[in-house]
Amino acid sequence: MLFTVKDVARLAGASKTTVSRVMNKNPKVKFETKTRVLQAVKELGYSPNSIARALRTKKSDVVGVIIPRGVEYVFSDPFFPEIIKGITSVLNLHNLNLHLIMSNSESEQREIYSGLLRSRRIDGVILICSRFDDKQYILKLRKVPLPCVLISRFPLEKINYVGCDNKQGAYNAVEHLINLGHRRVGFISGSFDFIGGVDRFEGYKIALKKHNLEYDNELVAKGDWTREGGYQAMCELLNGVKVPTAVFAANDQMAVGAVKAIKEKGLQISKDIAIVGFSDTQFASYVEPPLTTVREPTYEEGTLAAEMLVKLINGQEVKPPQVILPTKLIIRESCGYNVKKMAKVVIKQ
Amino acid sequence: MLFTVKDVARLAGASKTTVSRVMNKNPKVKFETKTRVLQAVKELGYSPNSIARALRTKKSDVVGVIIPRGVEYVFSDPFFPEIIKGITSVLNLHNLNLHLIMSNSESEQREIYSGLLRSRRIDGVILICSRFDDKQYILKLRKVPLPCVLISRFPLEKINYVGCDNKQGAYNAVEHLINLGHRRVGFISGSFDFIGGVDRFEGYKIALKKHNLEYDNELVAKGDWTREGGYQAMCELLNGVKVPTAVFAANDQMAVGAVKAIKEKGLQISKDIAIVGFSDTQFASYVEPPLTTVREPTYEEGTLAAEMLVKLINGQEVKPPQVILPTKLIIRESCGYNVKKMAKVVIKQ
């Protein structure tokens, strides 16, 4: 049996208002009545109807997390659970609930935006976006309007987001290779409809420039974020006129594919061709040899985004509206090391 | 600006009730008035307040998915996103929303059960359970009461669940090894607080028995589902008095760890020691050599559970209340093959 304030009020010999005050920890209730009410609450196992409360207060205490179709796998594998864990850790702290919105198709996606966001079911939204195409949805969100935080940098003004520094991360990876003595550093790109794909490519180019190496189209092959794509791209590079001595792949999956291609060619990783990945997904360390890669602070992206959103919902100001978290180069065994430069390099598990 | 039925009614020159009827596709509205109302709806960009509707109808159109702390990683990696994808694909079809409940601690877990489930915020629950300990929560759920479907077999009567056939899967894996000619088949177990851990162990033992091989404690080492645990367990086996010629690990992560240990010992996978994993996670195919493993139909578990729950919510009968989905042995390269038995074995990518 489910009870209401009315039941509690009757049992405690108080009014509905008083019961409500007790439930909401309003201090203007005499200690004695409070205990009487709490006793009744306990006795009946009463828990307020959050729907009714939401209707009256116009606050649902629910946050929507939107995951556009396709994002969860393409980029990196434990991305999705990790980011959700980060988000929930913060939301739980604030007694907020999480609505997971995962569209399986473009049309579903559209419905979500037209219906759900206006249904007052949600106090704010975290949008895990990553493609330039997501712009249309972001603009719609703004019109609702609903507090909103993106996960991933996005080239739009006046928007809240938290992302990781893809450009700098890529830069560090490539610089690492150059510091090891490599002059012919190849790149296996992701697709360029992804923001991260473009940024990582940028970082690659900037690193070359900084070290006076000329950008060479022959050293770049296009992948599609998958292992198979990485494998194909590496084959291209291996069969090209200029075979690179080191390759930076825009994510770990492709790096793993590249490793396979290199091995099949009878070459040795790190000795013949060094390789660096991006994201530090689990298989980066599973592969033989363990992959040097760029670690993305996925969990922190989740927590930060959630914290930002909570502030927005509470009408507080969000200090820097846009946050780019630093990445970290994780050095394992896929690049070996140049003895001359060894002082600069710390081998890490 | 957000509008209500009242606004639409005024603009369309109709009553609130009529507007409500149109929104709910009630057929008893004259075509002419219907179009007038829809015109007004469009003009104002009206969308019903789902909170108010939920209060009145006592249906929130929200389904809770509970993921107890720790489950998402221990078992197998893409488990979590894959199962969620399966669930959402069905829920979206029925216009149901998904509340993701992820507790970060035991105390949070407890709060969830005492508060959220009674808050009428949810019409039903999918509980991704896997430990015997989860029993307490299941029992609480029953008391609420709230339609509920478990993902994972659970040793309780009169409960709805969908799981995969861990026992048969393990059986098949071990039988495969035996068919290849192996007589000394080892087992790396997971922890036994997990239902799947016990079932897979059972399957191992049954397969031995069926083929007249005696169970031998010396051939069994305890892991903890992690790669590191698998590595340690394999080391134990390798240093034991009876070194197995084949090993079945209760999940892929441990299998990968075992592979590492075997390689370090200077032995060759499949030639010296064959190995089979469980789950067919992504790294099963990433490892060198690609792992023979048992595929768990994760996505289908999600869809089926969601379909069952939808039926329960609608008061329909759920035909078989408990479903065990079959697994599939994926044969790759970690076991090689016995020429004599080859006819039985199909090599697969």
Next chain:
DNA sequence: AGAAGAAATGAAAACGATAACAAAAAAATA
């Protein structure tokens, strides 16, 4: 002790939808 002020409590309205019932309009029948 009585008045003024503060603290605690309660009655009634409101949030925005739907449901039950009643009434009006249209169609069918006599």
Next chain:
DNA sequence: TATTTTTTTGTTATCGTTTTCATTTCTTCT
């Protein structure tokens, strides 16, 4: 045309809270 039946529409109550405002009770001070 009058009457019955059917279709369509509208009125009012309701879901379970919180909020506003009024009232009561308790303190404090002269």
